[in-house]
Amino acid sequence: MEQCHATALKAAGMKATPKRLAILEMLEAEPGYASPEELWKRLKDRFDRLGLPTVYRNLEELSASGVLSKVIHPNRQLYYYFCSNREHHHHFVCLSCRKVEDIPACGIEALEQEVTRRNGGKVLSHILQLNGLCGGCADNGEIR
Amino acid sequence: MEQCHATALKAAGMKATPKRLAILEMLEAEPGYASPEELWKRLKDRFDRLGLPTVYRNLEELSASGVLSKVIHPNRQLYYYFCSNREHHHHFVCLSCRKVEDIPACGIEALEQEVTRRNGGKVLSHILQLNGLCGGCADNGEIR
DNA sequence: CTCTAAATAGAAATGATTTCGTTTTAGAAT
DNA sequence: ATTCTAAAACGAAATCATTTCTATTTAGAG
Ligand SMILES: [Mn+2]
Ligand SMILES: [Mn+2]
Ligand SMILES: [Zn+2]
Ligand SMILES: [Zn+2]
Numbered sequence: 001m002e003q004c005h006a007t008a009l010k011a012a013g014m015k016a017t018p019k020r021l022a023i024l025e026m027l028e029a030e031p032g033y034a035s036p037e038e039l040w041k042r043l044k045d046r047f048d049r050l051g052l053p054t055v056y057r058n059l060e061e062l063s064a065s066g067v068l069s070k071v072i073h074p075n076r077q078l079y080y081y082f083c084s085n086r087e088h089h090h091h092f093v094c095l096s097c098r099k100v101e102d103i104p105a106c107g108i109e110a111l112e113q114e115v116t117r118r119n120g121g122k123v124l125s126h127i128l129q130l131n132g133l134c135g136g137c138a139d140n141g142e143i144r
Numbered sequence: 145m146e147q148c149h150a151t152a153l154k155a156a157g158m159k160a161t162p163k164r165l166a167i168l169e170m171l172e173a174e175p176g177y178a179s180p181e182e183l184w185k186r187l188k189d190r191f192d193r194l195g196l197p198t199v200y201r202n203l204e205e206l207s208a209s210g211v212l213s214k215v216i217h218p219n220r221q222l223y224y225y226f227c228s229n230r231e232h233h234h235h236f237v238c239l240s241c242r243k244v245e246d247i248p249a250c251g252i253e254a255l256e257q258e259v260t261r262r263n264g265g266k267v268l269s270h271i272l273q274l275n276g277l278c279g280g281c282a283d284n285g286e287i288r
Numbered sequence: 289c290t291c292t293a294a295a296t297a298g299a300a301a302t303g304a305t306t307t308c309g310t311t312t313t314a315g316a317a318t
Numbered sequence: 319a320t321t322c323t324a325a326a327a328c329g330a331a332a333t334c335a336t337t338t339c340t341a342t343t344t345a346g347a348g
Contacts, residue, residue, distance in 0.1 A: 049328070051327065052305090053306075053329075054327050076336095077305095078305080103258075114247075121238065121276055121277050121280075123276040126272070127272065128252075130255070132266050133265050134264070135264025135265045139264075161295065179335095180335090195297045197298080201296085
């Protein structure tokens with residue numbers, strides 16, 4: 001598993017530093033998304049020195065290289081999660097417990113073609129995310 | 145037209161203040177999305193006193209009540225645009241010239257049902273946005 | 289016209305995120 | 319194993335978009 005992370009980092013052209021591996025490991029164990037500061041607080045114990053900027057920087061780099069994904073959160077702060085599904089897909093995120101669930105086919109390719117056909121131009125990226133309450137949280141009733 | 149805005153505000157339970165109307169008017173004339181500060185700089189001329197917090201507050205309130213829409217921008221700053229299409233739909237936004245184009249049917253309702261069927265839970269909202277270069281900008285070649 | 293809740297001003301605070309100059313380190317090369 | 323260097327990390331400080339706060343003004347109902 002950790003070997004797997006080292007490989008993924010190498011494939012992304014990034015050095016496999018202990019801190020990077022720890023960030024990936026922690027986020028992989030996480031059932032949902034997490035903020036840079038939360039991860040930092042929990043990782044500090046495992047290193048005599050670990051700066052918050054380092055966590056920010058790594059999360060952003062890992063997200064840029066596709067190893068991690070970012071949540072679009074209503075509060076506009078940064079959150080990241082680990083998803084091992086390497087196919088193109090999207091997510092349903094629970095705003096209460098932060099669980100992230102895969103959404104299978106997104107059907108956006110057809111939408112892209114339609115937009116391009118009608119208006120011209122070029123679609124560079126798309127955002128598709130469902131926000132809500134997961135099964136467990138919906139049963140409980142309310143937002144955390 | 146301005147009467148129309150006053151009506152929309154009343155329908156949203158908001159007072160039709162001159163500044164609100166001016167914000168709506170300016171954003172409606174805008175071909176794309178704009179930032180609070182940009183709007184503020186341009187509106188300042190028309191009022192002897194106009195605070196930037198007022199612009200921020202109004203844009204957020206107008207967006208919350210559905211009169212305006214918000215852009216999810218890669219730089220994570222706030223941008224708003226005016227869209228008179230009152231049907232449920234989404235947008236293609238040009239990251240170069242900021243033009244906003246409607247995307248017709250989004251087909252997300254089916255996706256919501258599928259997610260709910262598989263995992264339970266409740267979808268509260270969804271985000272769907274295409275980012276790219278509009279026809280004009282794609283022809284020119286590059287990002288502004 | 290009065291009255292009051294809502295809206296605004298404007299200065300100040302906020303705080304998540306980024307920057308920067310220095311120090312350390314991963315990993316390729318020898 | 320040792321050397322070397324670009325990449326990574328440190329961490330204090332800066333940034334700056336956004337929000338908060340209190341006093342003042344105003345829209346619009348009655
Ligand atoms: Mn996934
Ligand atoms: Mn629209
Ligand atoms: Zn949940
Ligand atoms: Zn454009």
